[in-house]
Amino acid sequence: MHLLLVEDDAMLADAVCQGALQNAWQIDHVADAAGARLVLLDHAYAAVLLDIGLPGESGLTVLKAMRSRYDITPVLILTARGQLSERILGLDAGADDYLVKPFQLDELWARARAVVRRSEGRMVPVHTYGDIQLDRSKRVVTRAGAPVALSAHEYRTLAALMERPGHIFTRDHLEDMVYGGSSAIESNTIAVFVHQLRRKLGEHVITTVHGRGYMLGKVRG
Structure with a gap:
């Protein structure tokens, strides 16, 4: 332990x-x-x-x-x-x-x-979006059943987005989620993590909503 x-x-x-x-x-x-x-x-x-x-x-x-x-x-x-x-x-x-x-x-x-x-013994949710699955209990992400290696910051960015697919998260909100609100850590910007996630999971998994932030999935309408 x-x-x-x-x-x-x-x-x-x-x-x-x-x-x-x-x-x-x-x-x-x-x-x-x-x-x-x-x-x-x-x-x-x-x-x-x-x-x-x-x-x-x-x-x-x-x-x-x-x-x-x-x-x-x-x-x-x-x-x-x-x-x-x-x-x-x-x-x-x-x-x-x-x-x-x-x-x-x-x-x-x-x-x-x-x-x-x-x-x-807790029930920890497994989030699924398309062929992507995020298991919080194991902190594991898979795509089409194959494990995807993510950094700690990439994992937390994805976890926040998968919590509410279709919801637009501002950059500041995501930074709070990733860094825990710590001012002691200098951000590499959420844009870098989003870029890495798209490279590993697919270009169209995360959408940039200009002037507002990021969301999992596509903007409707």
């Missing part, structure tokens, strides 16, 4: 990382929201252990960015805020579970295993 820990308390982070290694799990650690958004764009994790009280931005911004781009990776919130209202905010933002500090590491691992097990 490969985990991501987002935690600014160095002593706690060290203890969690050591515990993960003792359980023969891989774990990456970042200390702030900006770092979390960066690694989540390019890596797939079995679960995210997310502190809410991060320096600068709240951990909730990381969680909201994940869910806004349809990232269903299970998230276990770690928080020193035990108030019911704070827990509700996290769960409403898309968290799978929460653990109030201080906690025992054995409980942390038990809850991590539980959220991963639950996520494995």
Whole structure:
């Protein structure tokens, strides 16, 4: 199991990382929201252990960015805020579970295993357009049954478009979906990803609606 820990308390982070290694799990650690958004764009994790009280931005911004781009990776919130209202905010933002500090590491691992097990049983939609199929659970795209290799950014661009065929997405909206709203990442422009998707999936799969944005399929009328 490969985990991501987002935690600014160095002593706690060290203890969690050591515990993960003792359980023969891989774990990456970042200390702030900006770092979390960066690694989540390019890596797939079995679960995210997310502190809410991060320096600068709240951990909730990381969680909201994940869910806004349809990232269903299970998230276990770690928080020193035990108030019911704070827990509700996290769960409403898309968290799978929460653990109030201080906690025992054995409980942390038990809850991590539980959220991963639950996520494995979720029904994740498979989107189809013509002979193109996108399976969110496996993060796999096929064309006429053959796998198509896409970069992480290309995959997220296609996933957004396939969510609503025929809907026109503005460039800014797609950039938010692809980059999770992170200003720390310099965009290569959505036009580049659209060009690559057309090359791999067919020239007429994605339509440019001049002055408005992009859509999956052809403009009617």
